[in-house]
Amino acid sequence: MRRFLLLYATQQGQAKAIAEEIREQAVVRGFSADLHCISESSKYDLKTETAPLVVVVSTTGTGDPPDTARKFVKEIQNQTLPADFFAHLRYGLLGLGDSEYTYFCNGGKIIDKRLQELGARHFYDTGHADDCVGLELVVEPWIAGLWPALREHFRSSRGQEEISGTPPVASPASSRTDLVKSELLHIESQVELLRFDDSGRKDSEVLKQNSVNSNQSNVLIEDFESSLTRSVPPLSQASLNVPALPPEYLQVHLQESLGQEESQASVTSADPIFQVPISKAVQLTTNDAIKTTLLVELDISKTDFSYQPGDAFSVICPNSDSEVQSLLQRLQLEDKRKHYVLLKIKTDTKKKGAALPQHIPARCSLQFIFTWCLEIRAIPKKAFLRALVGYTSDSAEKRRLQELCSKQGAADYSRFVRDACACLLDLLLAFPSCQPPLSLLLEHLPKLQPRPYSCASSSLFHPGKLHFVFNVVEFLSTAPTEVLRKGVCTGWLALLVASVLQPNTYASHEDSRIALAPKISISPRTTNYFHLPNDPSIPIIMVGPGTGIAPFIGFLQHREKLQEQHPDGNFGAVWLFFGCRHKDRDYLFRKELRHFLKHGILTHLKVSFSRDAPVGEEEATAKYVQDNIQLHGQEVVRILLHENGRIYVCGGIPETKEKRFNGLMV
Numbered sequence: 001m002r003r004f005l006l007l008y009a010t011q012q013g014q015a016k017a018i019a020e021e022i023r024e025q026a027v028v029r030g031f032s033a034d035l036h037c038i039s040e041s042s043k044y045d046l047k048t049e050t051a052p053l054v055v056v057v058s059t060t061g062t063g064d065p066p067d068t069a070r071k072f073v074k075e076i077q078n079q080t081l082p083a084d085f086f087a088h089l090r091y092g093l094l095g096l097g098d099s100e101y102t103y104f105c106n107g108g109k110i111i112d113k114r115l116q117e118l119g120a121r122h123f124y125d126t127g128h129a130d131d132c133v134g135l136e137l138v139v140e141p142w143i144a145g146l147w148p149a150l151r152e153h154f155r156s157s158r159g160q161e162e163i164s165g166t167p168p169v170a171s172p173a174s175s176r177t178d179l180v181k182s183e184l185l186h187i188e189s190q191v192e193l194l195r196f197d198d199s200g201r202k203d204s205e206v207l208k209q210n211s212v213n214s215n216q217s218n219v220l221i222e223d224f225e226s227s228l229t230r231s232v233p234p235l236s237q238a239s240l241n242v243p244a245l246p247p248e249y250l251q252v253h254l255q256e257s258l259g260q261e262e263s264q265a266s267v268t269s270a271d272p273i274f275q276v277p278i279s280k281a282v283q284l285t286t287n288d289a290i291k292t293t294l295l296v297e298l299d300i301s302k303t304d305f306s307y308q309p310g311d312a313f314s315v316i317c318p319n320s321d322s323e324v325q326s327l328l329q330r331l332q333l334e335d336k337r338k339h340y341v342l343l344k345i346k347t348d349t350k351k352k353g354a355a356l357p358q359h360i361p362a363r364c365s366l367q368f369i370f371t372w373c374l375e376i377r378a379i380p381k382k383a384f385l386r387a388l389v390g391y392t393s394d395s396a397e398k399r400r401l402q403e404l405c406s407k408q409g410a411a412d413y414s415r416f417v418r419d420a421c422a423c424l425l426d427l428l429l430a431f432p433s434c435q436p437p438l439s440l441l442l443e444h445l446p447k448l449q450p451r452p453y454s455c456a457s458s459s460l461f462h463p464g465k466l467h468f469v470f471n472v473v474e475f476l477s478t479a480p481t482e483v484l485r486k487g488v489c490t491g492w493l494a495l496l497v498a499s500v501l502q503p504n505t506y507a508s509h510e511d512s513r514i515a516l517a518p519k520i521s522i523s524p525r526t527t528n529y530f531h532l533p534n535d536p537s538i539p540i541i542m543v544g545p546g547t548g549i550a551p552f553i554g555f556l557q558h559r560e561k562l563q564e565q566h567p568d569g570n571f572g573a574v575w576l577f578f579g580c581r582h583k584d585r586d587y588l589f590r591k592e593l594r595h596f597l598k599h600g601i602l603t604h605l606k607v608s609f610s611r612d613a614p615v616g617e618e619e620a621t622a623k624y625v626q627d628n629i630q631l632h633g634q635e636v637v638r639i640l641l642h643e644n645g646r647i648y649v650c651g652g653i654p655e656t657k658e659k660r661f662n663g664l665m666v
Helices: 014-028 067-076 106-117 136-156 172-192 203-216 321-330 366-373 382-389 395-405 410-418 424-430 438-444 488-500 512-516 546-565 590-598 616-621 625-631 633-642
Strands: 002-009 031-037 053-057 090-097 127-130 250-255 274-283 293-299 312-316 340-345 451-454 465-471 474-477 483-486 519-525 540-543 574-580 604-609 646-649
Touching: 002 014, 002 067, 002 136, 014 031, 014 053, 014 090, 014 136, 053 106, 067 106, 090 106, 090 136, 127 136, 136 410, 250 438, 274 488, 293 488, 321 366, 321 424, 340 366, 340 438, 382 395, 382 410, 382 424, 382 438, 395 410, 451 465, 451 488, 451 546, 465 488, 465 546, 483 488, 540 546, 540 633, 546 574, 546 590, 546 646, 574 625, 574 633, 590 604, 604 625, 625 633
Parallel strands: 002 031, 002 053, 053 090, 090 127, 540 574, 540 646, 574 604
Antiparallel strands: 250 340, 274 293, 274 519, 293 465, 312 451, 312 519, 474 483
């Protein structure tokens, strides 16, 4: 087979899943994909690679390559490398990102740009998939176009696709055999696109029958709108192109436990984990504010956890107990929730390179795995929906799942699954005849990711303490019925500190009840760019609407201590542009900002209140933060262009995306 090297750089598993899909399709297209994580540098060598290269790269944070690509990026960014270092490489790259962030697909763009600077050339155009509107809108056609691009590459390079030595000369007979095999594999892939059930019938017949049934019930459904569980013409009468059925590869055995206790220590992590107690929790907004904003203080004095203002860290959080319970009930596994889950690879699996999920620890209970290891709120991918079809007995429900994962049903998938924030539990409640085995869920549910937050304090100002600030995320899930949900992490944290929460005063003394507060697990996420300048005379501009102010409180605390230590030092101007809805409801750190302004730590404070009636000419023209920046545009330009100033931006993000992370520094 014609070989190509396939690398992925993933943060949450999406790039890996897409790369695995490419490898599965490659087999039936007559290619061989040599798949590796980009961090596994001992398993490939781009300096000597002669086969075409395909790379799938996600983006994390505010535009960084994923953690698994850090070493690779550092190596290729070496400025001593010659301009023709990768002149022999021909590659195609698929970047994953979210256009709601400033640096869209930047992880892929960084690698793409550097490969070209080092002489590599495209054999296939770069794709940029947007998670905001649905990765599959770009991923699926990009993968479809990959195969003709690879075929053209191999034709133009005269078939020299083998990495080691000169390919053996094939006899005419063997060439004809290989051609027949390739064509058969291609035909099999096309047949697989239409194979919906295990009945053995061609699915064109199944779809034809469904179409007849749809015609008979036209009169009934014309009066209805489409929903998660129901479609309307033309989709309900269409022939469908669905993804190939993902090969199953896990075998699960449930074993009664001996009653051993489980802890968060079983959660897998590439970074060091620290268990730290909560020493204070304060509500920063009033009870009538649209959003509830909390500040939590952690006691890190007995650990070697360290940070700088501008750094971020991750909170390891569990899924909601009630949602885990509901899911186990729906799967009819509630009575086995304490059983150990034992996994092994199926001996007859067709999945290439099948491996046990690394995020599922050995000898842990079913309840622990669903609580701490799996992202049960994840929006199911189309491949997951395709796999659920085979375990759905009702014909109408089966047809609807087929539609939702089909090319023809892309709009319905976006509307009723992605945009509605539907999760596995929603689908199982909406399609009661669907009875998937536990193994299928463990294959498709991704790892429960730690949630990143900005450090909102300075260790100089609060020795042994770490502050962070967050909105308690609430959003409406509309699948299959409307349900008000809270963020996985912020909802858990709010519940955790509810009994010790101090209202509306950041400067409150510690409450004796805090001794009852539990510990939480955190891990560091050091940044190399979102820090104060080493030279304090450089002027800085900070833009932080809402909880985006969090890292800047740390900046200001740090500057105050530095100015105390160096009273004769030369400190540059400090501007802060802040915005919120109401002056009296959600003006975060109001007292502290006045203090910083009064003592010259903060030289300019510009605040916008988007929902209050304007008072004065400036407020009338500066409803939002961007209005205030424009109003003071001349000063901003002077600082940035003529005084070598720095601008830092940290802003809010959509309510269902539960992250509070630093923005950008220029």
